[in-house]
Amino acid sequence: MTSLLDQLRPLMSGEVFLLMLVMGTYLLGVYLYKRTKISLLQPLLITMVIIIPFLKITGIPYQTFYNQTHFLNFMLGPSVVALGYVLYEQIENIKGNVISILSAVFAGSIVGILSVMLIAKLLGADHILISSLAPKSVTTPIAISLSEKNGGIPALTTAFVVICGIFGGMVGPIILRRIGIKSKIAKGLAMGSASHALGTARAMEMGALEGAISGLAIGIMGIMTALLVPFAERLF
Numbered sequence: 001m002t003s004l005l006d007q008l009r010p011l012m013s014g015e016v017f018l019l020m021l022v023m024g025t026y027l028l029g030v031y032l033y034k035r036t037k038i039s040l041l042q043p044l045l046i047t048m049v050i051i052i053p054f055l056k057i058t059g060i061p062y063q064t065f066y067n068q069t070h071f072l073n074f075m076l077g078p079s080v081v082a083l084g085y086v087l088y089e090q091i092e093n094i095k096g097n098v099i100s101i102l103s104a105v106f107a108g109s110i111v112g113i114l115s116v117m118l119i120a121k122l123l124g125a126d127h128i129l130i131s132s133l134a135p136k137s138v139t140t141p142i143a144i145s146l147s148e149k150n151g152g153i154p155a156l157t158t159a160f161v162v163i164c165g166i167f168g169g170m171v172g173p174i175i176l177r178r179i180g181i182k183s184k185i186a187k188g189l190a191m192g193s194a195s196h197a198l199g200t201a202r203a204m205e206m207g208a209l210e211g212a213i214s215g216l217a218i219g220i221m222g223i224m225t226a227l228l229v230p231f232a233e234r235l236f
Helices: 004-012 015-036 043-058 062-068 070-074 076-081 083-089 098-122 127-133 140-149 154-178 184-206 208-235
Strands: none
Touching: 004 015, 004 043, 015 043, 015 062, 015 070, 043 062, 043 154, 062 070, 070 076, 076 083, 076 140, 083 208, 098 127, 098 184, 098 208, 127 154, 140 154, 140 208, 154 184, 184 208
16 A cells, blocks of 8 residues: 555655755745854754755655756856855955965965865875865865866765855854954955855855955865865875
């Protein structure tokens, strides 16, 4: 006898239902975060906590979920490009700081790549895991591409990118406040360089300039990471 779950599975695995599920749970996360201001209640984290058990209980394969929500994956690229408009609005505040911005992101990319690769190596990680970890601090499309080209596992890299973004978005502002960082440009660079798009979303809550600089840092970090990761791979 067919169970109710089996009867509903075709509907629940459809594109419309899964897109509504993702967007609905995310909006729920946004609502909870705005009402409570608790760092642990990040919208993306809330979405993951709801969707992962849902897929497990309903028996919907991850590949089906991924294929049916491809529109959201496609929008990752345009959403990053859209940050250019925010950057344009703050262009006057950026002039005169080009050298310092490039230097800061360059230093951040070196530290971000080498530190995680060195720690992984010391803990006994193999080359595949190290290659999957190396691009953790850049936006997902760039991280996946770098992982594939350097022998990593794209799915694992995606998980590391998400974890890095959530963690940075949660503790980044707290750390910056505790160490006494006052510069809005420095805050934006730190959030964008360390926690990519999720850090930028949090930076926008801090202020328009912080959000714009964080968006700029994402692009520069992506370029520098793409150039530096192949060289770092040779060291490990």
